Amino acid sequence: MTIKANLSIFDIIGHLLLWLVLSILTLGIALFFFPYSFARFVINRTSVIDQTTGAERKMVCDINIFSNIGHIILWILISLVTFGIGYIFYVYRVWNYALNNSRVQ
Numbered sequence: 001m002t003i004k005a006n007l008s009i010f011d012i013i014g015h016l017l018l019w020l021v022l023s024i025l026t027l028g029i030a031l032f033f034f035p036y037s038f039a040r041f042v043i044n045r046t047s048v049i050d051q052t053t054g055a056e057r058k059m060v061c062d063i064n065i066f067s068n069i070g071h072i073i074l075w076i077l078i079s080l081v082t083f084g085i086g087y088i089f090y091v092y093r094v095w096n097y098a099l100n101n102s103r104v105q
Contacts, residue, residue, distance in 0.1 A: 004056075006045045015041055032072050032079075035091045036065045039098035048104050061102045068097075 019037065022030035043061035050057075075093075078086035 002049045002051060004047050004049055005042065006047065007042065011041075011045070031087075032076055032090075033065050035094035036063060036068060036072075036098070039063070039095050040065075043098060043102050057104045059102055059104055061098055063098055063101050071097075 015037075019030060019034050023034070040061040040063055043059050046059045047056045048059060049055070075086065075090040079090065
């Protein structure tokens with residue numbers, strides 16, 4: 001099995017511009033929501049290909065940005081207390097959460 005990501009430059013630029021605008025409008029608070037959106041963005045554009053049959057199966061990430069508001073608030077507090085160092089760990093935990101809540105169709 002191989003993994004193939006189908007990310008176009010225009011998709012990436014659009015996603016980044018959206019989050020740049022949101023980050024400016026919310027004075028940076030949107031950056032705590034960004035890792036969820038980024039993980040979901042990449043996973044939903046990824047396929048698993050069976051090399052023996054050539055069948056391509058799409059991956060689906062079942063997370064919702066706003067359903068994890070408690071998790072986000074906890075990591076905002078951790079990031080504030082650690083003067084931003086906690087945010088680095090937060091990004092890894094979000095990817096862990098996103099991958100654990102993904103499936104192959």
